[in-house]
Amino acid sequence: MSTDVHQLDDGAWVSVNDTREVNVSDLWRLAGGEFCACRLTDFLAEGFVEVGVDGGNVEARIAGQCIQCGESGVTGWLTLGRVDPETGAFRPVVPESVHRPA
Amino acid sequence: MTSACYLTYSCKYCRAPGEPGKVDEVVVGIRPDRFLRDMPSKVERWKDETYGLEIRDHLERFAEEGFSAIPDDERDAWFERFKWWGLYHQRKGQESYFMMRIGTPMGRLTPEQLRTVGEVAREYATGPVENPEFGAAYADFTTRQSIQLHWIKIEDVPDIFAELESVGLSTIQACGDSWRNIVGSPVAGRDSDELIDVWPIVEELHDRFKGNDLYTNLPRKWKVAVTGDRRGAGQGDINDLAFEPAVKEIGVSEPDSEARQTASDGGEEVAGFNVNVGGGLARKEPRLARSIDVFCRPENAAAVAAGLSGLFRDYGDREDRFNARMKFLVDEWGTEKIRSVLQEEYVDYELPTAGEGLREEYDYNAGRSDAPGDYVGIQDQADGQNFVGLSVLVGRMAAADVIELADLAEEYGSEMIGLTQRQNVIVGDIADEDLDAFLDEPLLSDYSPDPHPFMRGSIACTGTEYCSLSIVETKNRMVRYARWLKENVSVPEGVSDFHIHLSGCTASCAQPQIADISLRGMKTRKDGGAVEAFDVGLGGGLGENPRFADWVEMRVPADEIPGYIANLLEVYEAERDGQESFREFVADRDEDELSGLAEPEETSYEDPYLNNTKMTWYPYADEDDMSASPAPTNAKGDPMPTDD
Numbered sequence: 001m002s003t004d005v006h007q008l009d010d011g012a013w014v015s016v017n018d019t020r021e022v023n024v025s026d027l028w029r030l031a032g033g034e035f036c037a038c039r040l041t042d043f044l045a046e047g048f049v050e051v052g053v054d055g056g057n058v059e060a061r062i063a064g065q066c067i068q069c070g071e072s073g074v075t076g077w078l079t080l081g082r083v084d085p086e087t088g089a090f091r092p093v094v095p096e097s098v099h100r101p102a
Numbered sequence: 103m104t105s106a107c108y109l110t111y112s113c114k115y116c117r118a119p120g121e122p123g124k125v126d127e128v129v130v131g132i133r134p135d136r137f138l139r140d141m142p143s144k145v146e147r148w149k150d151e152t153y154g155l156e157i158r159d160h161l162e163r164f165a166e167e168g169f170s171a172i173p174d175d176e177r178d179a180w181f182e183r184f185k186w187w188g189l190y191h192q193r194k195g196q197e198s199y200f201m202m203r204i205g206t207p208m209g210r211l212t213p214e215q216l217r218t219v220g221e222v223a224r225e226y227a228t229g230p231v232e233n234p235e236f237g238a239a240y241a242d243f244t245t246r247q248s249i250q251l252h253w254i255k256i257e258d259v260p261d262i263f264a265e266l267e268s269v270g271l272s273t274i275q276a277c278g279d280s281w282r283n284i285v286g287s288p289v290a291g292r293d294s295d296e297l298i299d300v301w302p303i304v305e306e307l308h309d310r311f312k313g314n315d316l317y318t319n320l321p322r323k324w325k326v327a328v329t330g331d332r333r334g335a336g337q338g339d340i341n342d343l344a345f346e347p348a349v350k351e352i353g354v355s356e357p358d359s360e361a362r363q364t365a366s367d368g369g370e371e372v373a374g375f376n377v378n379v380g381g382g383l384a385r386k387e388p389r390l391a392r393s394i395d396v397f398c399r400p401e402n403a404a405a406v407a408a409g410l411s412g413l414f415r416d417y418g419d420r421e422d423r424f425n426a427r428m429k430f431l432v433d434e435w436g437t438e439k440i441r442s443v444l445q446e447e448y449v450d451y452e453l454p455t456a457g458e459g460l461r462e463e464y465d466y467n468a469g470r471s472d473a474p475g476d477y478v479g480i481q482d483q484a485d486g487q488n489f490v491g492l493s494v495l496v497g498r499m500a501a502a503d504v505i506e507l508a509d510l511a512e513e514y515g516s517e518m519i520g521l522t523q524r525q526n527v528i529v530g531d532i533a534d535e536d537l538d539a540f541l542d543e544p545l546l547s548d549y550s551p552d553p554h555p556f557m558r559g560s561i562a563c564t565g566t567e568y569c570s571l572s573i574v575e576t577k578n579r580m581v582r583y584a585r586w587l588k589e590n591v592s593v594p595e596g597v598s599d600f601h602i603h604l605s606g607c608t609a610s611c612a613q614p615q616i617a618d619i620s621l622r623g624m625k626t627r628k629d630g631g632a633v634e635a636f637d638v639g640l641g642g643g644l645g646e647n648p649r650f651a652d653w654v655e656m657r658v659p660a661d662e663i664p665g666y667i668a669n670l671l672e673v674y675e676a677e678r679d680g681q682e683s684f685r686e687f688v689a690d691r692d693e694d695e696l697s698g699l700a701e702p703e704e705t706s707y708e709d710p711y712l713n714n715t716k717m718t719w720y721p722y723a724d725e726d727d728m729s730a731s732p733a734p735t736n737a738k739g740d741p742m743p744t745d746d
Contacts, residue, residue, distance in 0.1 A: 006144045008178060010384075010609060011424070012570035013194065018175045020194050024607070025566075025573045025716040027625060027632055044625050046573070046608060047385070049424065067626050067635075070656055072386075 003053045003083045007060070011047035014080060016058055016090040022080045024048070026095040027067070030078075034101060036071035043067075045095075049074050056082045058090065059102075076101030146420050148179040149279065154318035157183045165259045169198045169734060170742060172256075186280060186318075188273025189259070192252065193570040195719030198734035198742070199229060200254040201568055203276035204266060205283035207308045208290060208301065208328075209247030209521030211271075213512040216519045218269045219249055220504030222262055227501065229253030230732050230739060231723045233567070235578050239501035242577075243494060243521045245561060245613050246325070248276060248283045252568055257737035274312050279320045281311040281411065286328045287335035288520025288528055292483040297347040297373050297460060298330035303403050310404055317411050321418030322426035324411055325382070328375075328403070334464030335477070337523050339390045339648045340383055340613065342428040343410055345375035350397045350457025374399045376456045377406060379440060380432030383610035388650050389429040394441040397457040409448030413440070461646050467524065467601065467616060468645025469685025475599050475643075476524045478558055479551050480537065488537055489520070489530040492546065493553035495584060496562040496577045497525025506545050514540050523613075524601075525561050556587040559601040559618070563611035566715040567722075572606030573623035574634040574660065575715045578722075580604045583664055586707045591668045594675040600684065601643070602667070604636075615650040616642045618684045619667060625714075626657040633712045634660045640670075640696055641688025652688065654696040661712055665703030673699050 030041035046064040065072035081092035181191040242250040291299040329336030338344025353369030381391030465473035477491035520528035565576025603617035614620040620639030639651030715721040719731030
């Protein structure tokens with residue numbers, strides 16, 4: 001089963017197989033130190049800049065800022081969730097768990 | 103090399119999902135964005151397939167068959183297309199409900215049209231839950247002089263269109279990638295002090311560019327302002343295309359369109375427009391419209407507008423929607439190239455150089471201490487009558503009040519209702535002898551021509567109540583802020599007009615960068631938990647020297663904003679120089695001084711929606727969890743089964 005993903009409404013949300021799945025305004029915890037100098041970036045998602053599919057993973061680069069230090073920019077590729085290859089169902093990750101952008 | 107494409111995402115080679123095609127020069131496994139960068143966006147593909155007037159037929163078909171008739175795998179495409187007809191699918195948790203935008207050029211309506219808006223709102227713009235401040239049905243007057251209704255069901259759209267069109271109103275191109283509602287002063291032709299009555303020009307532009315196949319499908323929205331007054335009320339600086347009032351002496355050495363000059367003895371002074379392009383506020387990339395050194399006679403406005411929107415259509419970026427607005431093309435090309443391409447490819451007469459503008463007279467949203475910055479209050483018309491500007495807090499008016507206002511306007515002989523870019527409303531044509539009686543009407547105690555400064559100057563966008571992009575609750579919060587400020591904060595002496603613009607995100611629909619105090623939706627942590635917050639900017643405004651706000655306080659918890667404003671105004675009152683306006687006070691201080699001016703503070707203000715309103719299906723529902731949403735619903739508002 002193929003996966004159709006795109007961002008819409010000026011990057012407000014990500015559609016996976018024509019269902020709105022991931023919104024802006026969530027807070028994401030990012031590890032890796034590439035976005036800002038904080039030990040753990042407390043990242044507010046303000047807009048989805050690019051989306052893609054890598055295998056079963058739905059990924060995106062997100063514009064936003066760290067609400068601890070104020071650094072703003074665009075993240076590396078983050079996994080938003082995974083599409084079940086059998087059913088096409090989307091299983092989102094938990095934004096506030098720790099993620100490492102690629 | 104040739105290999106199988108495994109993607110359906112935006113892939114022009116693999117039109118059908120699940121049917122891989124052949125792709126040249128692509129390595130299997132590469133991320134889609136890496137090789138799609140040179141291809142038009144998916145939205146462009148949808149637009150190529152169906153866009154413009156023809157969407158109407160599909161809308162009516164879906165309305166007849168019901169929301170569920172829109173195929174699941176086509177919904178995103180149709181929702182994108184519906185925007186062209188003014189329908190915007192509401193946010194997550196509100197599926198099957200739409201915002202409907204009605205475009206009213208320069209915000210002008212007749213009382214009959216306004217009444218129809220109120221009746222449509224009363225009958226159709228009701229959702230599953232009432233808004234605690236505004237009730238069950240209301241209309242929003244926007245910063246672009248349009249009207250927005252919420253909770254619209256697609257099944258009702260044909261009836262709504264019929265009602266609106268019966269009085270000459272339309273939702274055509276109110277959203278989407280085309281000519282949007284044209285903004286300008288609603289009192290053009292009535293203003294006692296204007297250079298040009300632009301209403302006939304705006305009517306011409308509206309008629310020519312709405313429903314015109316040549317301009318149906320632009321790379322992005324196209325916002326136009328036409329100003330003929332001396333106030334700068336069109337706010338052209340923040341539009342893609344701005345016609346700014348100007349005069350120019352045109353002589354034999356500088357021919358223009360019809361060569362009408364009588365210039366044998368030095369030329370003819372002509373009233374017209376200077377042409378600026380590429381303004382806009384969105385996405386933390388604010389730009390003021392820039393001069394392309396062109397003067398335009400009123401009779402040439404349509405030709406110049408056609409040329410510039412044609413240039414944007416042909417050269418705007420269709421590959422990256424984030425880079426598509428005219429402001430980015432102006433950044434890339436520069437104004438000289440814009441002018442030369444316009445001249446060489448789109449206009450068949452020699453464009454005169456810019457004339458002398460009236461900018462030094464502008465006072466609309468200009469932060470001046472010697473003139474009001476809006477239309478609120480009683481002002482003279484050119485014909486000896488009066489227009490009365492009424493304050494509509496955050497631009498939202500109950501449907502019943504909309505109808506009552508229309509009735510009142512008609513009763514008093516008004517032929518013009520005006521919606522302003524400050525989300526207020528004007529009733530025109532009130533005779534001197536009727537003025538006192540009009541001002542005594544009970545409705546005007548709620549929508550005052552002499553409001554408290556904090557009520558008068560407050561603007562807010564739609565926010566998380568309905569909007570997908572917003573980070574925070576906006577309109578109701580601004581109402582609560584304004585009430586608290588009114589009750590708890592002294593207005594500095596001489597201040598009658600203080601502008602606070604509250605926008606839920608960086609899209610800047612409330613125009614936050616051009617306010618005395620700018621509030622832009624954000625989040626922060628407080629006591630360990632995530633709360634809604636604002637970045638705070640100071641000292642923005644238009645006028646003679648337009649300037650965007652300086653962002654001085656970041657990530658202030660929403661419940662500490664009223665305290666910050668109170669502290670700030672105390673400092674302003676104590677330290678200002680004479681009658682220095684707030685904007686002048688800010689302009690006189692550097693970044694470090696501004697950052698230390700005042701501190702955010704908790705006060706008696708309590709914010710009942712401090713936590714994440716975006717996580718709810720509707721912030722004001724008793725059961726607000728996303729799982730409690732009744733959406734999607736059928737035509738009667740009953741929940742429909744979903745796959746989830």
